[in-house]
Amino acid sequence: MESLVPGPVAAVLDFMVTIFVLMVGIGFAAVVVIFIIDITQHRDAIRRNYPVVGRFRTLFTNLGEFFRQYFFAMDREEMPFNRAERQWATRAAAGGDNTVAFGSTKNLSLAGTLYFVNCPFPTLDTDRAETEPMVIGPTCRKPYAAPSFFNISGMSYGALSKPAIQALSRGAAMAGCWLNTGEGGLSPFHLEGDCDIVFQIGTAKYGVRDGDGNLSDERLAALGTDNRIKMFEIKLSQGAKPGKGGILPGIKVSEEIAAIRGIPAGQDSISPNRHPDIGTIGELLDRIAHIRAVTGKPVGIKCVIGAYGWLDAMFDEVKQRGEDSAPDFITVDSGDGGTGAAPLPLMDNVGLPIRESLPTVDNIRKRHGMKQRVRLIASGKLITPSAVAGALCAGADFVVAARGFMFALGC
């Protein structure tokens, strides 16, 4: 019988059927191969008990992390930052409209909710008073009059990319706030925007160490003469990993990173759990005094608070030595802070959250009569105006944020 379909069309149909059969065959063969691999392997119990389909569990678990924020999670549900907070930061960074419609999505009946008391006759814009910069380290040779109460917290070059550091540096200059280098040393990218810099000294003393890994006075003095560097911060600990140092694997130590940090290229580099030269209150105050003497600039400490009796001991010793010996500032980091990589138990369960620790440290500082001498800087998920204002009310003189600025960068 003669075909009803013209010759060329029949040829195309034949070709498509052949391709389809071939693909089904390849698919079937692939399933058989995966089945054999799964049933014979000994590393993964799920795949061994449920060959082929067991693989979807891993796939969906991995994809879920990315998709639930779009489809399933409510506005205020996620951790460490929820959608409402993230959107606030990205919209504020874009300079766009940051208003929302149809009422608050926050559950205001939860215990611990922060309320501000409004006044019946708010200040008019025309009556607004300009604030004076707050001075840090008034007894130093070069005190710092900090123009902004909201600043960028420590994130190293290496943890953040070159364009990210460049953008933060330029943004900080535009906003008139400081940029903390993090413990990875001072890169040329931090300096690009010509903003105020806080140089952080981590336990490996990156960027300010000699060949043996000790604090180098020569390097310190050179940094002290740079007008862009306004203060030095000794990192005792940070919220995400209290009491934990780290290893920078040799593969990440490029020639550039090696030069910035002052370590040999291509070799593993260890950050000890604490500064080897700071094991007592006395040694801490000695180190602060030394760095201040060499650089002439304010020197403070960063720590996450757990036990706080040592703060009383520190202030007692300060009073014996004289008020000049006090740290010029204390940065209190929340126990649930962020970082590049940290063990989950340390992030979750070690160190007090900022809500607890900030008023505690402020009270200790007041009890010792050091409120005007020692400035208090707070960090830990303080990225919305209400969170920042709450921290200022709870005793902070300054607030710094890290991850909020990562959102602003598009992270």
Ligand SMILES: Cc1cc2nc3c(=O)[nH]c(=O)nc-3n(C[C@H](O)[C@H](O)[C@H](O)COP(=O)(O)O)c2cc1C
């Ligand atoms: C990518 C990244 C790198 C960080 N690197 C450092 C660092 O080098 N030194 C440090 O003291 N803190 C570091 N932190 C912690 C932050 O400075 C900050 O204390 C912590 O993230 C809490 O603030 P946040 O809630 O605003 O992020 C880092 C945080 C992030 C997210």
